[in-house]
Amino acid sequence: MPRGKAALTYMKWLEQYGPLTWAVASGKSYLIVNDYETMKELTEKRGNIYIDRETTALLGELIAAIVRKTLAFLNSLLNRPQDFLLENKKMTAELITEISHGMIRDDEDGGHELVQMNLDVAKITATTVEGYWVDYLPWSDEAHPPCIPFAQWKRDAIKWRKQYSFAGDYMFGAVKKQLLDTRGEEDDYILDEHSNSVDKAGAETTESLIRTFLLAMTLHPSIQAIAQSEIDVVVGPDRFPSLDDKGFDKLPYLEATLTESLRWHPPVSPIIAHLPIRNDKFQGYFIPKGTAVFGNAWQVSRDHRLYQNPTEFNPERFLRRNENGGSPTLDPSALSPWEFGFGFGLRICPGRDLGFQAAWTTAVFVLWAFDIRTKDGITMEDGYKATDEDRFVPRSEKVEQMVREAAMKASGV
Numbered sequence: 001m002p003r004g005k006a007a008l009t010y011m012k013w014l015e016q017y018g019p020l021t022w023a024v025a026s027g028k029s030y031l032i033v034n035d036y037e038t039m040k041e042l043t044e045k046r047g048n049i050y051i052d053r054e055t056t057a058l059l060g061e062l063i064a065a066i067v068r069k070t071l072a073f074l075n076s077l078l079n080r081p082q083d084f085l086l087e088n089k090k091m092t093a094e095l096i097t098e099i100s101h102g103m104i105r106d107d108e109d110g111g112h113e114l115v116q117m118n119l120d121v122a123k124i125t126a127t128t129v130e131g132y133w134v135d136y137l138p139w140s141d142e143a144h145p146p147c148i149p150f151a152q153w154k155r156d157a158i159k160w161r162k163q164y165s166f167a168g169d170y171m172f173g174a175v176k177k178q179l180l181d182t183r184g185e186e187d188d189y190i191l192d193e194h195s196n197s198v199d200k201a202g203a204e205t206t207e208s209l210i211r212t213f214l215l216a217m218t219l220h221p222s223i224q225a226i227a228q229s230e231i232d233v234v235v236g237p238d239r240f241p242s243l244d245d246k247g248f249d250k251l252p253y254l255e256a257t258l259t260e261s262l263r264w265h266p267p268v269s270p271i272i273a274h275l276p277i278r279n280d281k282f283q284g285y286f287i288p289k290g291t292a293v294f295g296n297a298w299q300v301s302r303d304h305r306l307y308q309n310p311t312e313f314n315p316e317r318f319l320r321r322n323e324n325g326g327s328p329t330l331d332p333s334a335l336s337p338w339e340f341g342f343g344f345g346l347r348i349c350p351g352r353d354l355g356f357q358a359a360w361t362t363a364v365f366v367l368w369a370f371d372i373r374t375k376d377g378i379t380m381e382d383g384y385k386a387t388d389e390d391r392f393v394p395r396s397e398k399v400e401q402m403v404r405e406a407a408m409k410a411s412g413v
Contacts, residue, residue: 031287036335044344049278206359
């Protein structure tokens with residue numbers, strides 16, 4: 001089974017074997033689904049079967065926290081535009097940590113930065129979920145003690161288990177103490193479930209979607225200009241954007257642009273499986289209980305039957321032009337990446353509402369405040385890479401002043 005760029009390997013299997021690919025590695029069964037309708041059938045209509053995965057819960061949207069972190073991000077673009085990728089990761093990590101734990105550091109102790117703890121845990125999670133060779137050789141788990149060669153995975157597991165447990169227990173203890181001090185006794189299980197689920201669900205998908213949007217705006221300045229023109233008409237130069245501006249009825253082109261960002265590069269990858277809790281039959285195929293069923297969101301995003309010229313970044317695919325010359329509206333006939341970009345079925349990413357809201361807020365604020373340019377005018381045809389230095393240029397002196405003052409006020413300085 002592929003560990004790197006699995007989605008691309010699965011697409012090759014689609015060409016060779018069709019939409020359903022059955023694989024067995026060292027006795028473990030895998031089913032790769034490279035078809036949207038099939039994945040929808042298995043994970044939604046038969047969701048009561050393909051449900052065996054960790055359950056999570058999502059806290060509600062906290063718009064004030066999102067705006068506050070977005071303003072800090074804009075301020076960082078003014079001061080350190082070359083660090084936009086790092087600042088984006090920091091912004092989403094702080095947002096999720098603050099929402100789930102009510103703080104980003106333990107002020108009493110002073111020695112533990114909760115955001116860094118979350119980033120460390122996220123790195124461990126990403127590494128382990130991609131898998132080690134032992135995942136495809138289950139018998140070797142017992143056969144190899146940690147001290148022998150080729151058992152680095154076991155030594156990593158011992159070290160990371162301690163780190164993971166300490167971070168979880170410490171952050172849980174911090175938020176529990178805060179709630180006990182302010183609101184009285186709370187249920188430990190609910191606290192733990194809520195805080196951990198938001199941590200795991202929100203940060204990675206949010207950071208990925210924002211990064212894709214910024215890359216798309218850099219590579220396609222004409223699309224950036226259209227979205228900015230729309231924002232200029234609706235929002236204007238004298239106030240910041242707000243949640244009241246959101247929606248296909250208010251800023252349809254921006255909505256379509258962010259939606260296309262989600263389709264162009266889905267933030268979830270086919271590494272989290274759905275496991276049926278009992279045997280099943282589908283289109284003549286027998287699927288045993290416990291089979292790891294992977295839905296390939298990347299293939300859906302590149303399916304020519306669903307999207308014309310799928311490798312092209314084109315927000316227009318989600319819009320319907322008004323015959324009377326008015327503002328465009330949502331085209332309901334286009335498959336929204338909302339249906340697959342955050343996963344499939346009943347175990348769809350629970351952080352998608354929070355992630356999309358945070359991404360929309362960042363997108364509208366950035367385009368309202370900045371022109372995004374590449375270093376020395378490099379274009380995609382010139383071989384632009386995401387590591388090339390982007391230039392975030394304030395659209396006016398007034399905007400720059402508004403951002404600095406608002407960021408300072410939001411930080412309490």
